[in-house]
Amino acid sequence: MHRHSRSRAPAIAAVGIGLVALPALGYALAANRHRKGSDTAPGYTARRSFGHYDVVGRTVTIRRPREELFRTWRDFANLPDFMANLEKVAPHPDDPARNTWYLKAPAGKTLAVETTIAREIENELIAWRSTQDSDLDTEGRVTFEDAPGERGTRVGLIIAWHPRGGIASKVVAKLSGKSPELQARHDLKRFKMLMETGEIATSVRRRENEAAADRAERPTPNEEMT
Amino acid sequence: MRALTWHGTHDVRVDTVADPEIVNPRDAIIKVTSTAICGSDLHLYDGVIPAMKPGDILGHEFMGEVVETGSGSTLEKGQRVVVPFTISCGGCFHCHIAQYSACENSNPVPKQDMTETLYGHPMAGIFGYSHLTGGYSGGQAEYVRVPFSDVGPIVVPDHLDDDTVLFLSDILPTGWMAAENAEIQPDDTVAVWGCGPVGLFAIQSALAMGAARVIAIDHYPQRLALARSLGAETVDFRHTDVREALMEMSGGIGCDAVIDAVGMEAHGFAIDNMIDIAKQKVGVGADRASALKQAILAVRPGGRVSIPGVYGGMTDKFPLGALMEKGLQIRTGQTHVQRYLEPLLQKIEEGALDTTFLISHRLPLEEAAHGYKCFKERQDSWTKVVLKPGMDAHPTAAG
Numbered sequence: 131m132h133r134h135s136r137s138r139a140p141a142i143a144a145v146g147i148g149l150v151a152l153p154a155l156g157y158a159l160a161a162n163r164h165r166k167g168s169d170t171a172p173g174y175t176a177r178r179s180f181g182h183y184d185v186v187g188r189t190v191t192i193r194r195p196r197e198e199l200f201r202t203w204r205d206f207a208n209l210p211d212f213m214a215n216l217e218k219v220a221p222h223p224d225d226p227a228r229n230t231w232y233l234k235a236p237a238g239k240t241l242a243v244e245t246t247i248a249r250e251i252e253n254e255l256i257a258w259r260s261t262q263d264s265d266l267d268t269e270g271r272v273t274f275e276d277a278p279g280e281r282g283t284r285v286g287l288i289i290a291w292h293p294r295g296g297i298a299s300k301v302v303a304k305l306s307g308k309s310p311e312l313q314a315r316h317d318l319k320r321f322k323m324l325m326e327t328g329e330i331a332t333s334v335r336r337r338e339n340e341a342a343a344d345r346a347e348r349p350t351p352n353e354e355m356t
Numbered sequence: 357m358r359a360l361t362w363h364g365t366h367d368v369r370v371d372t373v374a375d376p377e378i379v380n381p382r383d384a385i386i387k388v389t390s391t392a393i394c395g396s397d398l399h400l401y402d403g404v405i406p407a408m409k410p411g412d413i414l415g416h417e418f419m420g421e422v423v424e425t426g427s428g429s430t431l432e433k434g435q436r437v438v439v440p441f442t443i444s445c446g447g448c449f450h451c452h453i454a455q456y457s458a459c460e461n462s463n464p465v466p467k468q469d470m471t472e473t474l475y476g477h478p479m480a481g482i483f484g485y486s487h488l489t490g491g492y493s494g495g496q497a498e499y500v501r502v503p504f505s506d507v508g509p510i511v512v513p514d515h516l517d518d519d520t521v522l523f524l525s526d527i528l529p530t531g532w533m534a535a536e537n538a539e540i541q542p543d544d545t546v547a548v549w550g551c552g553p554v555g556l557f558a559i560q561s562a563l564a565m566g567a568a569r570v571i572a573i574d575h576y577p578q579r580l581a582l583a584r585s586l587g588a589e590t591v592d593f594r595h596t597d598v599r600e601a602l603m604e605m606s607g608g609i610g611c612d613a614v615i616d617a618v619g620m621e622a623h624g625f626a627i628d629n630m631i632d633i634a635k636q637k638v639g640v641g642a643d644r645a646s647a648l649k650q651a652i653l654a655v656r657p658g659g660r661v662s663i664p665g666v667y668g669g670m671t672d673k674f675p676l677g678a679l680m681e682k683g684l685q686i687r688t689g690q691t692h693v694q695r696y697l698e699p700l701l702q703k704i705e706e707g708a709l710d711t712t713f714l715i716s717h718r719l720p721l722e723e724a725a726h727g728y729k730c731f732k733e734r735q736d737s738w739t740k741v742v743l744k745p746g747m748d749a750h751p752t753a754a755g
Contacts, residue, residue: 191449193447193448193449193452280452281449282449312469316465316466319465319468320465322448322460322461323445323461323465326445326447326448326460326461327382327445327446327447327448327461327504328381328382328428329380329381329382329428330380330464330465331380331445331461331462331463331464331465331481331490331503332379332380332464333464333467333481333490333491333492333493334379335374335375335376335377335379335493335501336374336375336376336377336379337377337378337379340379
């Protein structure tokens with residue numbers, strides 16, 4: 131475990147340098163290097179704030195080859211299949227690095243966020259950030275690394291956003307409920323299900339109930355515990 | 357279709373509900389021919405498992421005929437199958453290492469949060485066993501939607517009738533795994549708390565694995581008689597100091613292995629159990645664990661503790677010191693049913709394991725609510741209830 135974490139360090143350092151202009155995510159990724167002592171926990175799990183940004187990070191292990199997972203994620207048209215609040219991703223007609231992400235907003239509205247790919251390493255990493263014109267100040271990255279033995283691939287997702295960036299950010303905060311961590315975890319779990327089983331588990335008895343059940347099944351855990 | 361639905365504590369009814377259909381590609385629809393009421397269904401009946409919703413269809417021990425298949429199912433219409441109570445995807449790490457009941461993908465994502473909060477990790481999906489385990493509609497119904505039907509169900513040969521193979525769905529492998537978890541060695545003395553269906557199958561399994569002696573503990577005469585018929589010695593805890601009896605019967609050594617086949621709703625007159633009963637009644641919900649506490653004191657130093665009995669929450673006054681100072685090993689968990697289906701089906705075919713001795717009552721599905729009431733209130737004589745929906749309820753070798 132320890133050896134494995136250490137072997138990962140160069141990749142993290144590279145990302146940190148690549149995103150040096152992006153303060154929150156850069157800090158979250160690079161926190162390991164600046165820490166005193168021997169704590170090897172991911173930077174985003176630190177009990178600290180990241181300035182003006184909120185940062186969410188989640189990792190999931192998927193028993194599929196790294197290349198297959200990268201390929202699926204890189205085709206952004208696939209993302210709405212497992213990201214609950216993403217309606218669609220539309221590519222820019224001229225610039226292949228640019229995409230517009232359409233997020234589901236309350237009252238049937240849609241929020242458009244234009245992003246550009248900030249960095250890409252085939253089969254390892256995709257990083258993106260919102261463009262200057264975007265309503266929402268956000269950035270994120272997904273990483274793919276081999277897990278030990280036959281355990282498949284570790285997929286790590288980190289998303290940072292500026293929560294005080296106007297009305298759009300408030301909408302996003304509302305979308306992700308009380309816990310953006312929960313949303314990231316749910317999205318990654320659905321990605322895992324899709325890749326490992328070819329489908330997303332549901333307990334509904336009839337197809338017509340699926341959409342309703344999906345909505346009803348998404349309160350926060352505290353609400354559902356009662 | 358008709359189905360047994362939960363409406364509240366001690367309130368179950370047979371209702372008319374919408375038929376299931378194929379939702380995901382790997383689904384199959386099973387027309388149920390036999391389905392049993394499980395001892396763990398009584399925990400739902402008694403309202404001690406949270407996250408039940410009115411209208412939930414109960415039942416996780418069932419078998420039947422395949423009547424519809426999704427594009428990804430490997431089953432064929434007309435096949436007779438027994439369905440494991442745990443739902444397993446076959447593709448995740450835990451399924452890959454045959455820890456099927458820890459499947460990472462069978463509990464729908466939003467439903468995983470509850471057990472992830474309670475236990476640190478989500479539980480797998482289970483048929484008809486609350487929304488903690490997915491909220492899947494259960495098998496005490498005419499039809500069931502079976503997800504991942506290419507992984508779980510086992511096709512059974514026509515010459516074995518329903519009563520002979522039905523218990524492959526849960527209690528037979530659960531009793532077997534309980535004995536396996538006790539790591540039984542020749543010359544061992546094994547004590548089993550609880551002579552319900554799982555306890556009785558654990559007794560049978562322990563003897564099949566070569567235990568020199570099995571001592572069964574219960575207080576229902578009929579159940580103790582069944583344990584004796586399998587070859588166990590018996591202790592009635594109403595009349596006997598169990599710990600003293602076990603020490604004497606094992607020559608002052610203690611039992612080499614102990615099996616708690618009772619779980620969270622233990623009967624028992626020890627003062628701590630009475631307090632736990634009172635707490636459970638007023639809803640502060642401590643698991644009653646008197647059988648387990650007694651088992652930990654009765655097992656010899658270095659011995660093995662196997663826990664097939666169901667627990668859901670916390671308990672207090674747990675003999676942690678005895679556990680550590682005696683150097684005990686504990687193994688427990690929901691059964692990895694898929695691991696045992698083939699070998700146990702083979703043992704049934706060879707006549708090495710008997711399953712039908714357990715069944716005390718066979719009822720039509722319509723009388724399921726009566727079945728629950730009697731299984732709960734008359735545990736001595738109602739040892740196992742099998743429900744038979746529909747006209748094809750009782751196929752024989754001839755038909």
